[in-house]
Amino acid sequence: MAKFALGHHSEATDAGCVRAVLAEAVLTFLFVFSGVGSAMAAGRLAGGADTIMGLTAVALAHAMVVAVMVSAGLHVSGGNINPAVTLSLTAGGHITLFRSALYVLAQLLGSSLACLLLAFLTGGAVTMPVHALAAGVGAPQGVLWEAVLTFSLLFTVYATVVDPRRSIGNLGPLLVGFVVGANVLAGGPFSGASMNPARSFGPALASANWASQWVYWVGPMIGGPLAGLVYEGLFMVRPGHQQLPSDGNDF
Template sequence: MAKLALGHHREATDPGCLRAVVAELLLTFLFVFSGVGSAMAAAKLGGGGDTIMGLTAVAAAHALVVAVMVSAGLHVSGGHINPAVTLGLAAGGHITLFRSALYAAAQLLGSSLACLLLAALTGGEEAVPVHAPAPGVGAARAVAMEAVLTFSLLFAVYATVVDRRRAVGALGPLLVGLVVGANILAGGPYSGASMNPARSFGPALAAGEWADHWIYWVGPLIGGPLAGLVYEGLFMGPPGHEPLPRNDGDF
C-alpha cells in the first residue's frame, strides 16, 4: 500500500506544479460556473432540483462538464476539480500533501470566483443555490450520504483513471462524469449530492449561508480518502486471475 508523501515547500516554485495549480483554479471555475449555473437555470425555468426534470437536467449538466474538465486537465494537473478527489489521491500516495493543499486552495478560489461572477451576471434574479440537507434528513444522515457518494466517485476515479492496468484510456473522464451524474440523481433529493467541498464552498460564500456547510466537508473528506485506501489496498496489487485462453489449442 502506498504511503502518504508530505512533499516540500519547493514544490510551490516548480513550474510544473504552478501550471497544475493554475489549471485546477481554471478547471474548477469552469466546472462550478456550469454546474451552479445549470441549477440556477433550472430554478428560473421552474421547479429546479425539486422536480425530476430539473434534477435530471442538473445531473446531466454536471456529468458533462465534469467529463470535459477532467479530460482537459488530465495531463496537466490530473483534472481533480475537487478537494475530496485530491485528498483521496493523496491517501493513495499519488500526490503529495503539500501539493494537495495548493490544489485545494486553487479549487476553492476557482469555485468562489465562479459563484460571485454568476451572482453578478444574473443580477440577483436567481439566488445562488446552496447545498443543504432536505427537510427530514438530519445532519448525520446527510454526512453519511455524502461519504458514500464520494466513495463511489473516488472508486470510479481510481478504477478508470488512476489504475493504469485498466484499458479504459480516454473514456476514463467520461465514466467519472457519468458517476457524478448518477450520484446526483441518487442523492440530490436527500443531501444535495455535492461530493465536492469546493462545489459547496463557492455558493455558500456567494450566498453568505454557512449553516450546514460543514456537512459538505466532513462527508466527502471521509469518503474520498477511504476509497483511495480501499482501492490501493485491495485492487492495486498484482492481477488476481489469469484471463482464460481464447482458443481450444491453448489448453
C-alpha cells in the same frame, strides 16, 4: 490525476507545479460556473431544481462538465477539481502533501470566483443554490449520504483513471462524469449530492449561507480517502506482481 513524484522539495518554484495549480483554479471555476449556473437556470426554466425535470437537467449538466474538465486537466494537473479527490490521491501517495494543499486552495478560489460572478451576472434575480439537507434528513444522514456518494465517485476515479491496468482507454473522465450525474439523481433530493467541498463552498460564500456547510466537508473527506484506501489495498496491482491466471484450464 497523474502521479507526481514524492519528496520534491523545490515544488514551490517548479513551473510545472505553478501551471498545475493554476489549472486547478481555472478548471474548478469552469466546473462550478456551469454546475451552479445549471442549477440556477433549472430554478427558472424547469419549474425548479426540485422537480424531476430540473434535477435531471442539473445532473446532466454536472455529468458533462465534469467529464470535459477532467479530460481538459488530466495532462496538466490531473483534473482533480475536488478537494476530496485531491485528499484521496494524496493519501494514496499520488500527489505530494504540499501540492495537494495548493490544489485545495486553488479549487476553493475557483469555486468562489465562479459563484460571485454568477451572483453578479444574475443581478440577484435568482437565488444562489446552496447545498442543504432535505426535510427529514438530519446531519448524520447527510454526512453518510455524502460519504457514500463520494466513495462511489473516487472508486470510479481509481478504477477508470488512476489504475494503470484500466482497459477502457481514455474514457475514464467520461465515466467519472457519468457517475457524478447518476449520484446527483440519487442523492440530490436528500443531501444535494455535492461530493465536492469546493462545489459547496462557493455558493455558501457568495450567499453568506453556511448552514450545514460542515456536512459537505466531513462526508466527502471521509468517503473519498476511504475509497482510495479500499481500492489501493484490495484491487490495485503493484508493478512486478503476477496476477493469478484467468483461464479456468490453468487451475
